[in-house]
Amino acid sequence: MEITTTILLWAFGLAVILGIFANKTNFCTMGAVSDLVNIGDTGRMRAWVFAMGLAILGVMVMSVMGLTDTSLIASNDTANPPYLTSNFAWPRNLLGGLIFGVGMTLGSGCGNKTLIRLGGGNIKSLFVLFAMGIMAYFMMFTDFSNDAFLQWMEPAFVDLSAMGVENQGLGSVIAYAAGSDPATTTTMVAAVLGGLLVLWAFLSSDFRSNFDNILGGFVVAAVVIAAWWVTTGELGQNLLEEAEMMDERPFAIGAQSFTFAQPSGHLIRWIETGFSKSLITFALVAGAGVIAGSFLYSVLFRKFRIEWFASWKDFFVHIIGGLLMGIGGVLAMGCTIGQGVTGASTLAMGSFLTFFAIVFGSALTMKIQYYKMVYEEEASFTKALVASLADMKLLPNGLRKLDKV
Secondary structure (H helix, E strand, C coil), X not given: CHHHHHHHHHHHHHHHHHHHHXXXXXXXXXXXXXXXXXXXXXXXXXXXXXXXXXXXXXXXXXXXXXXXXXXXXXXXCCXXXXXXXXXXXXXXXXXXXXXXXXXXXXXCCCHXXXXXXXXXXXXXXXXXXXXXXXXXXXXXXXXXXXXXXXHHHHHHCEEHHHHCCCXXXXXXXXXXXXXXXXXXXXXXXXXXXXXXXXXXXXCCHHHHCCHHHHHHHHHHHHHHHHHHHHXXXXXXXXXXXXXXXXXXXXXXXXXXXXXXXXXXXXXXXHHHCCCCHHHCCHHHHHHHHHHHHHHHHHHHCCCCCCECCCCHHHHHHHHHHHHHHHHHHHHCCCCCCHHHHHHHHHCEHHHHHHHHHHHHHHHHHHHHHHHHHHXXXXXXXXXXXXXXXXXXXXXXXXXXXXXXX
């Protein structure tokens, strides 16, 4: 229990730091997509990619130095979730990411942003959090996920181990194709890819000219790296060894870092069990830490503001967004932070697929909303969808019924 408490305290402390700086720097993945789609500003998108690149480099350095055991991330028995499993569940990543991207746009922010807004006084986010939690609960603790998705998706999953590939990490896949050593290749791929992502971020004045972009991306990467050190280093390994000797394995322990789809589902489960101590998980404590950090920053800097829904339509749109995030976040095995930074730091192919699917789903939703706002009743959903896909070069311009705006 002492090890468990220590790890939970680490989770809370790191999450408080994340909450403070994500609020201060306005680090927002939905905002990043919005800036890019609506005004062509890449600053916050590059902050996201900067965090991804730094996280990749950080995990690589810790692995080379022997501070962590990244093999723990590959097994269902030792990881939560197992980003590096050899079972490449690409349909989950694509569809889950797409659903999450739509949901975070309707809900005015991803899971992490929902917690940050809640800490800053946004009561709307409380409803989004519970809506997300309800669907995350059903996805994790009932047969809903299997009945609605997995039973028809699983035949398309790719078992890489049957092909002789160690896991779905880019390094392992490239090593298999090149006939090289997986460990050495993974280090090289991480160094090159992480370095290129950081370089890409700094190539833009949109990013360089805003210190908050640099600070936000750095802090997000730092807390993700630190959480990996806590759960896959000596502390985490000792906890897993203790768990093997227990009659009943503690819930949701294992190699993990920050993700914000799980906390909402764990919250509903914790309430359902009468606030059982055994249900106080890394993810749940991390969620509480982000809220606390955001609240602390908002109060100290006089930015705490109570916000409420503008209308019943606004209420229902946010609820739908929360429900979709709960479904998509669990289906994709992570959210904008959970897959876009934490998962990507392991070089898991599924994480990169989820990242692109989230960005696409969010960008498409924003474009549809914009067309419907400009053209009002003239813009049916189908017309707005076709025009949006044409803007994104995914359909010929000749199919559009609405002029480009």
